[in-house]
Amino acid sequence: MRVLISGAGIAGLALAHRLGTLGHDVVILEQAPAPRTAGYMIDFFGPGYDAAERMGVLPRLRELGYRVTEAAYLDDRGRRVAGLDFDRVARAVDGRLLSIMRPDVERAFREDLPPAVELRFAARVVGVEQDDDGVTARLADGTSATGDLLVGADGVHSAVRRLVFGDGHLRHLGFHTAAFVFDDPHVHELVRDRFCLTDTVGRQVGFYGLRDGRVAAFTVHRTSSPELPEDPRAAVLKTYGSLGWVVPRALARCPEEIYYDQVAQVELPRWSSGRVVLVGDACGAVSLLAGQGASLGIGGAWVLAATLDDPATRDFTAYERTWRPVVEDRQRVARSGARWFLPASSRRLRARRIAMRLSHLPGVDRLVTTGLVGKPVSLA
Ligand SMILES: Cc1cc2nc3c(=O)[nH]c(=O)nc-3n(C[C@H](O)[C@H](O)[C@H](O)COP(=O)(O)OP(=O)(O)OC[C@H]3O[C@@H](n4cnc5c(N)ncnc54)[C@H](O)[C@@H]3O)c2cc1C
Secondary structure (H helix, E strand, C coil): CEEEEECCCHHHHHHHHHHHHCCCEEEEECCCCCCCCCCCEEEEECHHHHHHHHCCCHHHHHHHCECCCEEEEECCCCCEEEEEEHHHHHHHCCCCEEEEEHHHHHHHHHHCCCCCEEEECCCCEEEEEECCCCEEEEECCCCEEEECEEEECCCCCCHHHHHHHCCCCEEEEEEEEEEEEEECHHHHHHHCCCEEEECCCCEEEEEEECCCCEEEEEEEEECCCCCCCCCHHHHHHHHHCCCCCCHHHHHHCCCCCCEEEEEEEECCCCCEECCEEECCHHHHCCCCCCCCHHHHHHHHHHHHHHHHHCHHHCCCHHHHHHHHHHHHHHHHHHHHHHHHHCCCCHHHHHHHHHHHHHCCCHHHHHHHHHHHHCCCCCCC
């Protein structure tokens, strides 16, 4: 079988890796001219962790990953006001957790692609046609690629989804997020191996020290508008400029090009149509509030590959039947946890501090950690 995949993100690469290993011909079409290096730190556990282990990629992910000691919430003078011990979260998933930069997850899968996988950069999918004989992906440079199936693994703003299922399908969750990496030895020394977050209402900045001496920053703020600003960097400077601690230093070092997007989930009545199917954020974005999008992308890729490999289930229904409930559960949990993720009032901020302090008690500890990691998911 020849499978076209639009998007060399985490979900697309994981699917290509698995399908290639199972003996299928795979062509990945990626719009970026080269591997994307911009990114942010993610927590990696759950079904994607299990799938990566089965694919033999876990040792490399562990090598590239980080060991975060805690998520520390700091006031505007850098004093710790609350925190969450990462060892406790790790224990809730039997130690099967690592923190890793998003581009490094892609790198681990990309480096290990089997020979049956062809990865084409600067290949942006702009059109899709399908009939009884196959599917054609039209590319922005005027060329095209054909296959038996086309998988849209092209992220939350998926072009394949738009071309085949129409516009819409995004549920704005009321936040914008940004991420960038900057150089500052002083901030690096303060942050070290902690995930340091501002303990603030309605907007928050987080920092993590990378092993090359740089610092990864991530921001999130509340806004009712899904519209993105014309100049994301200027918007970040304006929104977070008045926060304390090292935030002004970090913003002064913010590069011209940054990651910026609305925080949204994807809701779609069907994940496939004819020879086209979606995977990862393209069909089931859970958002950063869930802290599991990458993991679900890899887990979904594993289940989709199994479906495609079996001639009896190639109509994708088994994939959607198995995976949709998992995704929808995490979407629900993320939406209901939004008020704790980024409090909208000082009252709720205080309540979160108290909850974190109480989380040291054994019963509450279990409640908090299972709330964070969710229900276990089997890939079998
Ligand atoms: C700030 C932040 C923090 C997060 N934290 C976590 C976390 O802690 N844990 C976790 O598991 N997840 C986390 N996530 C979510 C996670 O990063 C995503 O769910 C995951 O990366 C989605 O992978 P994907 O492959 O589906 O899509 P993407 O990573 O968006 O990849 C899509 C790819 O498709 C390409 N593409 C797009 N359009 C086209 C086209 N027309 N033609 C060809 N190629 C195209 C893009 O260039 C890209 O390479 C976080 C997300 C954010 C924003």
